[in-house]
Amino acid sequence: MQSANMLLKKLVRYSVFPFAVQHGMKKDLFSLSRTLILSHCLKEGSSRSPSEKLDLDAWKEVMKSGSQEVSATASEPKETSTLAAAREILEMWRLAGRLVPENVTEEQLKTFIECPSKSAKKKFLKFLYLKELHKKSEKRKTEERKERRLEMQESASKTEEPKRNPFLCLWTSSMDKIYNWRVAQSMIFGQPLVFDMSYEKDMSDREVANTVRQLVLSESCNRRSVDPFHIHFCNFKDDSLYHKEFIKHYREAWGKLLITVTDQCYTDIFPKNKLIYLTADSPKVMKTFDHDKIYIVGSMVDKSIKTGVSLAQAKRLGLETAALPLEKYLLWSRGAKNLTLDQMMHILLTLKDTGDWKKALEFVPKRKYTGFVNKPVHELKTALNLINALKLRKRQGELRKQFAKNYSKKLTQK
Amino acid sequence: VQPPEKPLQTEEWNRLRESFQAPEIFEEVMFNSMIRYNSSIDVAKSLLTHMAKSNSDIGYNLLVKYLALCVQQGKTSEICDVYDILKMRFKTLESGAYNLIVRGLSNSDQWRKALTLLEEIKKAMIPSRANYESCIKAACRHQEMTLACELYHEMLTKDLVPTLDILQTFFDYSRGMKDPELQKELFGILLYFRENQIYPHKTLMRSIKLWFESIPGENWRGHLTNITNSGQCPVCSHQLEDSELSEDEYNRLSERIIRDVIHGTDTFRKTSPQEFEAFQTFVENRLPFDIVIDGLNVSHIKPRKLQCENLFEAVNCLAKNNARLLVLGRKHMLVNSSNWKREIMKEMQNKADFFFAENISEDDAFLLYATLRSGKRCKFVTRDFLRDHKACLSDSLTRHLFRKWQRGHQIHIMESLKTSLFVCFFILQPAFSYDIVVQTTGDTWHIPYKDVYEEKYSYRVPRKWLCLHRKY
Numbered sequence: 001m002q003s004a005n006m007l008l009k010k011l012v013r014y015s016v017f018p019f020a021v022q023h024g025m026k027k028d029l030f031s032l033s034r035t036l037i038l039s040h041c042l043k044e045g046s047s048r049s050p051s052e053k054l055d056l057d058a059w060k061e062v063m064k065s066g067s068q069e070v071s072a073t074a075s076e077p078k079e080t081s082t083l084a085a086a087r088e089i090l091e092m093w094r095l096a097g098r099l100v101p102e103n104v105t106e107e108q109l110k111t112f113i114e115c116p117s118k119s120a121k122k123k124f125l126k127f128l129y130l131k132e133l134h135k136k137s138e139k140r141k142t143e144e145r146k147e148r149r150l151e152m153q154e155s156a157s158k159t160e161e162p163k164r165n166p167f168l169c170l171w172t173s174s175m176d177k178i179y180n181w182r183v184a185q186s187m188i189f190g191q192p193l194v195f196d197m198s199y200e201k202d203m204s205d206r207e208v209a210n211t212v213r214q215l216v217l218s219e220s221c222n223r224r225s226v227d228p229f230h231i232h233f234c235n236f237k238d239d240s241l242y243h244k245e246f247i248k249h250y251r252e253a254w255g256k257l258l259i260t261v262t263d264q265c266y267t268d269i270f271p272k273n274k275l276i277y278l279t280a281d282s283p284k285v286m287k288t289f290d291h292d293k294i295y296i297v298g299s300m301v302d303k304s305i306k307t308g309v310s311l312a313q314a315k316r317l318g319l320e321t322a323a324l325p326l327e328k329y330l331l332w333s334r335g336a337k338n339l340t341l342d343q344m345m346h347i348l349l350t351l352k353d354t355g356d357w358k359k360a361l362e363f364v365p366k367r368k369y370t371g372f373v374n375k376p377v378h379e380l381k382t383a384l385n386l387i388n389a390l391k392l393r394k395r396q397g398e399l400r401k402q403f404a405k406n407y408s409k410k411l412t413q414k
Numbered sequence: 415v416q417p418p419e420k421p422l423q424t425e426e427w428n429r430l431r432e433s434f435q436a437p438e439i440f441e442e443v444m445f446n447s448m449i450r451y452n453s454s455i456d457v458a459k460s461l462l463t464h465m466a467k468s469n470s471d472i473g474y475n476l477l478v479k480y481l482a483l484c485v486q487q488g489k490t491s492e493i494c495d496v497y498d499i500l501k502m503r504f505k506t507l508e509s510g511a512y513n514l515i516v517r518g519l520s521n522s523d524q525w526r527k528a529l530t531l532l533e534e535i536k537k538a539m540i541p542s543r544a545n546y547e548s549c550i551k552a553a554c555r556h557q558e559m560t561l562a563c564e565l566y567h568e569m570l571t572k573d574l575v576p577t578l579d580i581l582q583t584f585f586d587y588s589r590g591m592k593d594p595e596l597q598k599e600l601f602g603i604l605l606y607f608r609e610n611q612i613y614p615h616k617t618l619m620r621s622i623k624l625w626f627e628s629i630p631g632e633n634w635r636g637h638l639t640n641i642t643n644s645g646q647c648p649v650c651s652h653q654l655e656d657s658e659l660s661e662d663e664y665n666r667l668s669e670r671i672i673r674d675v676i677h678g679t680d681t682f683r684k685t686s687p688q689e690f691e692a693f694q695t696f697v698e699n700r701l702p703f704d705i706v707i708d709g710l711n712v713s714h715i716k717p718r719k720l721q722c723e724n725l726f727e728a729v730n731c732l733a734k735n736n737a738r739l740l741v742l743g744r745k746h747m748l749v750n751s752s753n754w755k756r757e758i759m760k761e762m763q764n765k766a767d768f769f770f771a772e773n774i775s776e777d778d779a780f781l782l783y784a785t786l787r788s789g790k791r792c793k794f795v796t797r798d799f800l801r802d803h804k805a806c807l808s809d810s811l812t813r814h815l816f817r818k819w820q821r822g823h824q825i826h827i828m829e830s831l832k833t834s835l836f837v838c839f840f841i842l843q844p845a846f847s848y849d850i851v852v853q854t855t856g857d858t859w860h861i862p863y864k865d866v867y868e869e870k871y872s873y874r875v876p877r878k879w880l881c882l883h884r885k886y
Binding site for chain 2: 056060063085096309312315
């Protein structure tokens with residue numbers, strides 16, 4: 001009896017009570033639990049709790065009666081067996097709650113099978129999954145926008161009808177004309193800027209795709225600038241992966257771009273003494289932007305930080321090299337010093353227009369530096385150390401606080 | 415959320431679910447916390463029943479979570495039931511569910527079922543090493559040693575690296591058995607340690623020792639000991655293998671270092687062809703050296719001193735016994751500056767040969783090349799662990815050779831703590847004259863072991879040994 005009572009007390013305290021308190025239904029549930037106690041006391045000895053009326057294995061019958069999952073068996077006959085098997089595995093992973101995209105194309109499935117290791121497979125799937133997620137949310141947003149616009153139009157048509165659209169259209173097309181005029185000018189008189197397209201062998205397919213994306217961004221920001229560069233894509237091979245990706249992005253416009261694309265090397269086009277290869281590994285630091293020089297940027301995304309690849313290229317050709325003076329102007333905090341191609345473009349354009357390093361280096365991502373250098377460097381360094389020390393202490397404090405919080409939570413749970 | 419202590423009725427689950435802030439994931443969260451709090455499976459069952467009744471379907475992930483709970487509590491019959499249900503509902507299972515079932519079954523008296531399951535997994539994918547681990551442990555536990563060995567070999571052919579746990583199980587359960595076949599297997603494991611330069615940890619070492627001592631009629635005795643620089647075991651006074659590479663290994667290593675480390679994908683990344691050629695002729699004309707010194711690395715030993723003074727002291731320290739020295743540096747050392755005094759550099763150049771690389775070249779690659787070209791007796795001095803160079807080597811066999819060679823030829827140089835003017839300025843930590851690897855002569859075994867379970871640094875080698883020898 002005693003032990004049964006203890007058990008009951010525990011039951012009340014542990015199971016029902018916290019929920020009741022938590023959700024403010026104290027009275028309701030408590031009366032329920034009290035009835036439970038009573039019934040239990042009555043049946044004391046037979047040791048049957050009321051919930052044992054439940055058939056705990058009932059779910060098994062239900063599950064067994066159900067037919068086989070349709071999704072797992074739905075494999076198209078045209079697919080070869082390995083593909084079908086891979087598709088099944090993906091489906092099971094998705095059911096198990098891993099990060100797996102819902103829709104996988106055959107091409108993606110083939111890449112998946114070709115992944116050399118388990119972790120490579122996982123990474124690839126996660127990449128696809130996130131891509132799908134982004135696409136979905138993008139789609140949802142555009143639809144919402146559409147709806148809102150329709151609503152707006154409806155409400156607007158009721159009141160009045162301003163004809164602004166044609167004007168807007170005219171404006172964008174004329175702006176395009178102006179841009180194109182400027183770029184055409186730069187192709188005759190402008191300062192050349194070379195993108196070295198000889199790094200395809202050093203990159204994975206995804207890195208090449210990223211490179212092309214960054215190049216597209218660079219090109220567009222160059223086109224919109226007041227005084228554009230004359231962009232050269234050198235060492236560009238037709239039917240290379242670069243070419244394919246560019247066509248994916250530009251489609252028909254690829255042939256009409258106002259840039260120079262050539263399979264020649266820049267050393268064949270320009271005098272060697274005018275060329276400067278920009279690379280983060282260079283021991284020389286750029287002091288000023290020289291309007292008579294031709295700067296070369298390596299079209300390469302290296303996610304695995306392949307140090308010295310572009311420096312090796314410059315060394316091989318015997319070219320002068322330079323790195324941006326990031327250390328000199330910025331208090332670097334983290335991240336690699338190699339910047340994306342569009343950031344390089346922004347920086348170079350700003351330098352070309354103003355020659356102001358501070359303005360130009362605004363385009364370095366904010367997460368990579370803590371501030372601009374305007375005091376003597378050693379003073380700033382001590383300040384930075386102090387900040388870091390404080391941060392560390394703060395983090396420790398936070399940890400301690402969190403621990404205390406968790407600990408008190410644990411106590412209340414008991 | 416804290417799971418309830420006892421099974422609940424459908425209405426009660428409904429109420430809980432509604433009070434939960436995100437009802438869509440209520441079941442998932444509830445199962446997770448059941449696993450965390452190790453709730454009774456009756457509670458989980460009641461939730462499953464509730465779900466089956468209300469929407470007549472239970473998702474795969476929830477079934478797997480329930481399975482995890484059953485495995486955690488060793489409920490064998492439930493595991494079998496869930497497996498039957500999964501098999502009925504789904505054409506294939508994924509690795510997570512398989513892992514759980516194999517683990518659950520192998521720990522029970524139905525462990526043979528786990529073996530059939532392993533066969534089933536093999537049809538769909540390569541089983542993980544955890545699968546093999548469960549099965550091998552189960553087989554060992556039931557004294558089916560041949561079966562365990564078969565599984566172990568199967569695993570090796572699939573390029574899975576066995577965990578040290580598996581190997582320990584073998585030693586633990588073969589204790590006291592007189593079975594020559596099995597004995598051969600276990601010696602095979604020890605040779606596997608040797609080939610892959612794996613050092614057992616303390617508990618594994620103890621298992622090995624106990625196994626040796628338990629072999630009936632062979633009279634093995636095990637002792638723990640430290641082996642000093644001479645390489646002689648203090649217990650059985652056996653001389654350990656010396657650390658020299660064989661002729662073949664040596665040639666292979668030098669060839670690979672030139673190919674992978676110095677040239678790599680692009681010679682220009684570390685040096686340039688002209689420079690490398692110049693260095694080659696420089697070295698060939700002056701061979702052989704006794705000690706090759708990484709000048710820049712050594713020059714940073716004492717931060718308070720001028721860099722050239724540090725180097726000067728090190729060169730003086732090493733220049734005894736007419737040793738032929740080669741110092742590698744960069745061109746900027748020749749320019750008179752606050753850290754590099756021209757007079758001191760001049761004086762040093764009388765005592766040692768110097769090669770100055772371009773300022774943007776890597777001198778470490780030259781260090782390796784010059785040492786290897788000078789022959790087996792040549793040593794090198796740097797505090798660098800050369801891990802990045804080891805990483806450039808393409809296959810693991812060459813990397814092992816590199817580590818072995820490095821152990822035998824690298825002299826570490828350190829600042830001495832007592833900076834008395836009259837004593838030598840540096841402590842030289844000599845290279846090992848003997849090889850630190852599992853080794854045997856038939857009647858003796860010497861096994862280096864680690865004190866801690868996880869060894870963090872690949873360059874650090876154990877100094878403690880297990881000496882095993884037979885008494886007649």
